[in-house]
Amino acid sequence: MTDRPYHFIELTLSLCSVCRNRVDAKLVSQDGRIYMLKHCLEHGPERVLVATDAEYWLRSRRTLKPGQLPKRFNTKTERGCPWDCGICPDHEQHGCLTLLEITDRCNLSCPVCYADSAPGKGRHRTLQEVNAMLDTVVANEGEPDVVQISGGEPTIHPQFFEIMDAAQSRPIKHLMLNTNGLRIATEPGFAERLATYLPRFEVYLQWDSMRAEPLRELRGAELLETRHKAIETLNALNLSTTLVVTLKKGLNDGEIGEILDFASRQRCVRGVTFQPIQDAGRVQNYDPARDRLTLTEVRSEILRQSSIFTPQDVVPVPCHPDCIAMAYALKTPVGVLPLSRFIDPGKLLEHTGNTVLNEAAPEVRRRVVELFSTSHSPQSSSLTLKSLLCCLPKLNLPVNLTYENVFRVIIMQFMDLRGFDVRSVKKTCVHIVHPDLRVIPFDTYNLFYRPGASLPTAGAAR
Secondary structure (H helix, E strand, O other), X not given: OOOOOOEEEEEEEEEOOOOOOEEEEEEEEEOOEEEEEEEEOOOEEEEEEEEOOHHHHHHHHHHOOOOOOOOOOOXXXXXXXXXXXXXXXXXXXXXXXXXXXXXXXXXXXXXXXXXXXXXXXXXXXXXXXHHHHHHHHHHHHOOOOEXXXXXXXXXXXXXXXXXXXXXXXXXXXXXXXXXXXXXXXXXXXXXXXXXXXXXXXXXXXXXXXXXXXXXXXHHOXXXXXXXXXXXXXXXXXXXXXXXXXXXXXXXXXXXXXXXXXXXXXXXXXXXXXXXXXXXXXXXXXXXXXXXOOOHHHHHHHHHHHOOOOOOOOOEEOOOOOOOEEEEEEEEEOOEEEEHHXXXXXXXXXXXXXXXXXXXXOHHHHHHHHHXXXXXXXXXXXXXXXXXXXXXXXXXXXXXXXXXXXXXXXXXXXXXXXXXXXXXXXXXXXXXXXXXXXXXXXXXXXXXXXXXXXXXXXOOOOO
């Protein structure tokens, strides 16, 4: 008898990356990695790297929490995933973060853009449409954790501040602006007006690199000076900011540690989000065999390059551990300190699993679990951190900790056709509001529901 070269984990449903028909897929562990094995009757076998760290990937499943339902669903379950997006009753998770794209247009023509935006392309949403989209999010979520105003480039919308006022008037816990920062850097008074939306507001600033060449390849423009001018302006206002880094293997993934170090020294920065390129929309000069990055690869690079974080710090997010990992730290007078530094590492449940104390007092234990089990809303995270720190009297930290003391790192991987996994996509907690008022998981929206994209043709596994 001959053994197979891998350990079979489970069966799921995926798509052929050529014809996009639905196919059976096996998830297997081999040589310390996780692969997806699938076979299309027309295009043959396909082997896709899912994770470079099988141990972390397997342990991450032990952090999975029960899904939280939205207050309502927008479509019926009829054909199955991904045909019923909108959001259907078969989806397992509400929207921790919901995007509203208020325009198709942009003031850049980035070679990498999941929205395929460009100057003069598409149209701006009307204020009436945007209000309806906002009302849809509130109806689905009650008090949405995070709503992100996006595009295209949302700041070029002619009624941008009317839209921001409309969003601010809703019971949204935390409002974000997804922007390339051009208006912040170049237009006097623009950032000052944004600052009036504090404290429930944050800038989600496209950053990507500390160097000009990667910015040219990803964004098609000379943006290094502009980006630093934007940060200078935001620092002066202490306007809460997350730096967003689109990662391409071999281009800017070697800068992860440098970016984290830079971000941790900026007054306004509350964290960094690393997003490997999703092979959707406009993706120029991208070869998935060469340039594709997995979440575990990014996590490994954070651990290798960063002087701040260790394996026990970067943990899976329980609502969707396949695609989101996070580390929390505190900015203190003695530097940036990961939350786990305040806990005896010898008492951690697992080296890379959920950060739960084996021998802690029940109240501390409860609050640690709470920290890693709530949504990843910046506002709720800061409050939970504050509560946790109240339970650890030995901490030699300032008493008045606020959101300014939070420094979080997020790895957010959006699925492509190669790694598409129906089991996983059902847990997606990042959603987007379609102009027709369906609320669609972000992964499937970019792959199947954007203008120019199309749904798979086959409705059954093959």
